[in-house]
Amino acid sequence: MYAIETNQLLKAYGSTPVVKGMNLHVAKGEIFGFLGRNGAGKSTFINMLTGIVHPSSGEYSLLGIKGPNDRVKQHIGVMPDYSTFYPALSALEHLRFLSSLSKKPATKERCLEVLQQVGLEEHARKKTAKFSFGMKKKLGIAQAIIHDPDLIFLDEPTSGIDAESALHIHQLIRQLHKNGKTVFMTSHNLDEVEKLCTRIAIMKDGQIDKIGTMDELRAFYRSTLTVKIKHSPIPESKYGIITHWLQTIGTDMEINNPYLSLNLPSEKRIAELIHAFTEWKIDIFRVEVKEPSLEEIFMNKRINKE
Numbered sequence: 189m190y191a192i193e194t195n196q197l198l199k200a201y202g203s204t205p206v207v208k209g210m211n212l213h214v215a216k217g218e219i220f221g222f223l224g225r226n227g228a229g230k231s232t233f234i235n236m237l238t239g240i241v242h243p244s245s246g247e248y249s250l251l252g253i254k255g256p257n258d259r260v261k262q263h264i265g266v267m268p269d270y271s272t273f274y275p276a277l278s279a280l281e282h283l284r285f286l287s288s289l290s291k292k293p294a295t296k297e298r299c300l301e302v303l304q305q306v307g308l309e310e311h312a313r314k315k316t317a318k319f320s321f322g323m324k325k326k327l328g329i330a331q332a333i334i335h336d337p338d339l340i341f342l343d344e345p346t347s348g349i350d351a352e353s354a355l356h357i358h359q360l361i362r363q364l365h366k367n368g369k370t371v372f373m374t375s376h377n378l379d380e381v382e383k384l385c386t387r388i389a390i391m392k393d394g395q396i397d398k399i400g401t402m403d404e405l406r407a408f409y410r411s412t413l414t415v416k417i418k419h420s421p422i423p424e425s426k427y428g429i430i431t432h433w434l435q436t437i438g439t440d441m442e443i444n445n446p447y448l449s450l451n452l453p454s455e456k457r458i459a460e461l462i463h464a465f466t467e468w469k470i471d472i473f474r475v476e477v478k479e480p481s482l483e484e485i486f487m488n489k490r491i492n493k494e
């Protein structure tokens with residue numbers, strides 16, 4: 189059974205489809221990163237799953253329950269896109285009030301525990317009217333997890349949050365993952381997605397453009413590897429031959445004795461490079477290999493032209 193399963197899920201406004209028949213399977217226990225440029229259709233897709241927007245056609249199931257279905261609501265947590273809090277209530281009162289409306293009201297202790305998990309323990313009794321944007325974000329996350337749901341939708345969980353708090357939220361997401369929860373998150377912070385997510389989908393024009401683990405995305409894009417080598421000096425007499433050969437196996441060569449940097453299309457080329465340096469009796473002291481980041485894959489850079 190999947191945490192999320194969609195079959196040809198489509199949303200059109202008038203005659204314009206903005207989500208164009210999406211098929212997506214998210215396994216239980218994943219931290220799934222959902223990316224895309226502004227207007228790609230991410231929110232519309234999520235809003236269909238969380239019951240805010242009615243699909244034009246297609247089907248979806250959450251935790252094995254075909255949607256839309258109120259039965260699933262107690263098992264999913266949704267972080268609001270923009271959080272609307274009651275300004276006269278404190279964070280603790282707000283959580284307790286919302287929770288009292290649900291089928292699984294949380295105790296005061298549970299509310300305090302969740303406020304501590306999101307890093308709001310010191311502000312539990314402060315009125316939300318006095319909350320900063322980042323604090324509201326944290327309260328939104330608290331709201332999403334208060335009822336201990338199995339599937340959690342987090343929309344930009346760390347945008348507008350200071351670096352220390354963002355690391356705190358990352359830890360919380362990892363903890364949810366360890367506890368077997370499924371997290372489906374959007375983020376414009378590609379570094380964060382790369383570090384946290386077990387799988388990633390990149391949405392473009394209402395469809396999934398790329399999907400996979402970081403390794404799969406790299407392999408699919410057959411991206412180049414940047415190799416940096418620290419070596420013993422290249423003899424003057426061999427300089428011309430060596431630099432010419434390097435340019436036949438790689439691109440973007442930079443030689444700055446005793447350092448060489450080169451983009452290579454595959455690991456095989458790294459082996460050839462080391463072999464050639466050994467033949468030329470040039471010692472290699474250090475080899476650093478940098479793989480493409482999610483940002484580079486997202487921006488469609490460094491695609492192997494071999």
Ligand SMILES: Nc1ncnc2c1ncn2[C@@H]1O[C@H](COP(=O)(O)OP(=O)(O)OP(=O)(O)O)[C@@H](O)[C@H]1O
Nearest residue numbers: 201206207224225226227228229230231232233391
């Ligand atoms: N209620 C609506 N009526 C008409 N068009 C809409 C409506 N809601 C969204 N759209 C359009 O659907 C497309 C997808 O919007 P959506 O908000 O899903 O994108 P997104 O990927 O979430 O973008 P962002 O990263 O900016 O949040 C956009 O072109 C948007 O203008």
